[in-house]
Amino acid sequence: MKVLRFKLYAYRNRLVPMFVLVMIPWLAVAPWAPWWAISIAMPLLFICAALLFVHVLPTPSMTPRATDVGTLTEAEVLRMRRNPDQNAQQLLARWAMMTRDSKLQLEEVDQHVSEVMNHAESAVVEIGRRFVEVTRKTRKQVELAVGLLSRTGGEEARATGQALDSLTDYINASDALLKNLGEQLLALGEQLANLAARQEAVREDSKRIDGALDQLAALASEIRVLALDSSRRGGTDNRAFVEMTDRVRALSLTADESSRAIRKTLEDIKAQAGTTDTAIRALAKQARDAGRTSAQEVTELTGATLRKTQEVHSALGEIGALGERIQDDINQIVIELQFQDITQQKLQRLKQPMISELASSWLSMFEETRAFNRKLSATAGDAVEAPATPFRVSLKKSPEAEKRAPEADRKSPAAGKDPKQDAERPRDDGSKVELF
Amino acid sequence: MAAILVVDDSTTMRQMVAFTLTSAGHEVVEAPDGNKALGIAKQRKFDLVITDVNMPGMNGIDLVQGLRELPDCKFIPILVLTTEAGAELKAKGKSAGATGWIVKPFNPEVLLDTLKKVLD
Numbered sequence: 403m404k405v406l407r408f409k410l411y412a413y414r415n416r417l418v419p420m421f422v423l424v425m426i427p428w429l430a431v432a433p434w435a436p437w438w439a440i441s442i443a444m445p446l447l448f449i450c451a452a453l454l455f456v457h458v459l460p461t462p463s464m465t466p467r468a469t470d471v472g473t474l475t476e477a478e479v480l481r482m483r484r485n486p487d488q489n490a491q492q493l494l495a496r497w498a499m500m501t502r503d504s505k506l507q508l509e510e511v512d513q514h515v516s517e518v519m520n521h522a523e524s525a526v527v528e529i530g531r532r533f534v535e536v537t538r539k540t541r542k543q544v545e546l547a548v549g550l551l552s553r554t555g556g557e558e559a560r561a562t563g564q565a566l567d568s569l570t571d572y573i574n575a576s577d578a579l580l581k582n583l584g585e586q587l588l589a590l591g592e593q594l595a596n597l598a599a600r601q602e603a604v605r606e607d608s609k610r611i612d613g614a615l616d617q618l619a620a621l622a623s624e625i626r627v628l629a630l631d632s633s634r635r636g637g638t639d640n641r642a643f644v645e646m647t648d649r650v651r652a653l654s655l656t657a658d659e660s661s662r663a664i665r666k667t668l669e670d671i672k673a674q675a676g677t678t679d680t681a682i683r684a685l686a687k688q689a690r691d692a693g694r695t696s697a698q699e700v701t702e703l704t705g706a707t708l709r710k711t712q713e714v715h716s717a718l719g720e721i722g723a724l725g726e727r728i729q730d731d732i733n734q735i736v737i738e739l740q741f742q743d744i745t746q747q748k749l750q751r752l753k754q755p756m757i758s759e760l761a762s763s764w765l766s767m768f769e770e771t772r773a774f775n776r777k778l779s780a781t782a783g784d785a786v787e788a789p790a791t792p793f794r795v796s797l798k799k800s801p802e803a804e805k806r807a808p809e810a811d812r813k814s815p816a817a818g819k820d821p822k823q824d825a826e827r828p829r830d831d832g833s834k835v836e837l838f
Numbered sequence: 839m840a841a842i843l844v845v846d847d848s849t850t851m852r853q854m855v856a857f858t859l860t861s862a863g864h865e866v867v868e869a870p871d872g873n874k875a876l877g878i879a880k881q882r883k884f885d886l887v888i889t890d891v892n893m894p895g896m897n898g899i900d901l902v903q904g905l906r907e908l909p910d911c912k913f914i915p916i917l918v919l920t921t922e923a924g925a926e927l928k929a930k931g932k933s934a935g936a937t938g939w940i941v942k943p944f945n946p947e948v949l950l951d952t953l954k955k956v957l958d
Contacts, residue, residue: 526850534857733946736854740943743850744921 409461424451497771501764508760526739533732544725547718573707580700587693594686601679608672615668618661625654840885840957841865845875845901846919847893851942855888855919858946859953872896876904883910886957891920891927899927899934906935915956919944 413420428447432440629647842864846852849870856866867884869875871893879887887905891898898918905911915937923941931939937956940949 530853736946737943740854743848744942
């Protein structure tokens with residue numbers, strides 16, 4: 403029965419998982435099994451589990467673990483007091499084992515905390531580095547964007563000595579170019595108009611030539627008539643005079659023919675001049691219209707470009723405002739990261755003293771137990787006859803224990819008997835061995 | 839643009855301060871503790887020093903005293919940037935020769951404003 407109790411106590415944390423494990427196959431089959439099979443299987447299952455627990459599961463070692471409650475029965479305490487030295491040695495061994503285990507656990511915890519802190523540190527450093535990069539890139543972008551509108555192209559352009567023209571300059575230059583083109587077209591139109599005026603003058607000249615030729619023809623006719631009259635009046639007396647009149651007549655014929663040819667040529671010129679004049683006038687009109695249209699379009703284009711520039715300018719202003727907001731966010735992140743860092747620093751400051759304190763605590767417990775061992779050895783004879791009281795080992799002083807402490811001191815056979823031994827008892831510093 | 843020595847045992851905190859200051863165009867030299875900071879301060883001149891208080895080796899108050907003994911650091915502003923806000927410690931810092939006391943966590947804008955004030 404005692405073994406069963408001990409087994410139940412030793413396996414108290416595993417009983418539920420073991421029961422669940424045993425139940426799993428039964429639960430898996432239950433939906434398909436008939437009701438009578440289930441009603442038979444259920445009690446059998448509990449019987450099998452009990453048999454398994456009693457006969458199959460090994461009985462654990464009798465040495466209690468660190469987590470066990472150090473409550474012993476009266477008989478065990480009496481037995482321990484009959485052979486105090488051996489039992490105290492066992493107690494010391496248990497304490498030593500517990501201390502060693504705790505030390506290993508503490509070292510593991512310390513290692514884990516250090517790892518976590520290192521991870522946090524490296525993560526924060528990486529985040530900080532990335533933020534610096536982002537900020538640098540954003541600043542460069544803004545500089546380039548602003549450089550489009552300002553005179554220079556930012557720090558990079560200044561560093562290389564290459565000053566880029568701004569967008570505004572480009573727009574102004576384009577405007578000037580187009581205006582110049584328009585002016586040139588207008589000038590061309592004017593020149594063509596002048597050409598047309600000159601053509602008009604040529605036409606006037608040709609009219610005058612026409613008049614002169616008419617006069618020449620009339621003159622030639624008069625010469626011919628004169629020549630005929632002279633020959634009729636002169637008769638045949640004067641042979642030389644006749645020859646002269648023949649010559650004059652021939653001359654007049656030639657002049658007439660020439661005047662006809664000139665007239666024909668002038669008529670051709672007049673016709674050509676008329677055609678050219680019409681073409682030049684049309685060209686001049688076209689050029690003038692093109693110039694006016696170009697100038698109007700350039701003005702409209704310039705206005706639109708300037709409006710666009712204003713839009714770009716306001717967009718850049720918004721980008722700047724956003725940049726300031728980003729800066730505020732980054733400031734906030736910097737503050738948050740400091741909170742993390744401060745917490746980490748505090749944790750680091752806390753870590754080492756905490757571990758030292760724990761180690762000291764365990765050491766004092768060990769010393770206390772050793773003192774107890776000495777005391778137990780010294781009072782072994784009295785203890786055998788002493789009334790049996792529960793023997794309790796507690797890591798911390800509970801309020802109940804504090805309440806009982808004076809009473810226990812009063813009841814203890816050692817209390818008040820040997821002040822020297824009382825003086826050897828360690829002072830209470832959070833960990834305590836109490837004998838009730 | 840000022841040359842500033844930042845002293846803090848926490849790498850993260852040093853980087854935070856350095857990031858804030860370099861963004862504002864200052865030149866920053868970092869030191870992880872008081873002894874190293876003192877060694878750096880002996881080698882070159884700084885316009886300002888920002889130091890933590892709780893550091894391994896030489897703490898911030900001792901560093902302020904040590905810096906004030908150096909001829910180049912006798913009259914430069916020294917700011918203490920720490921999580922400690924106790925009046926007693928502040929008085930110690932003041933008597934050691936600190937110019938100002940900023941409690942962590944710091945706001946970058948506030949830090950830069952303070953810097954401007956003490957540098958002007």
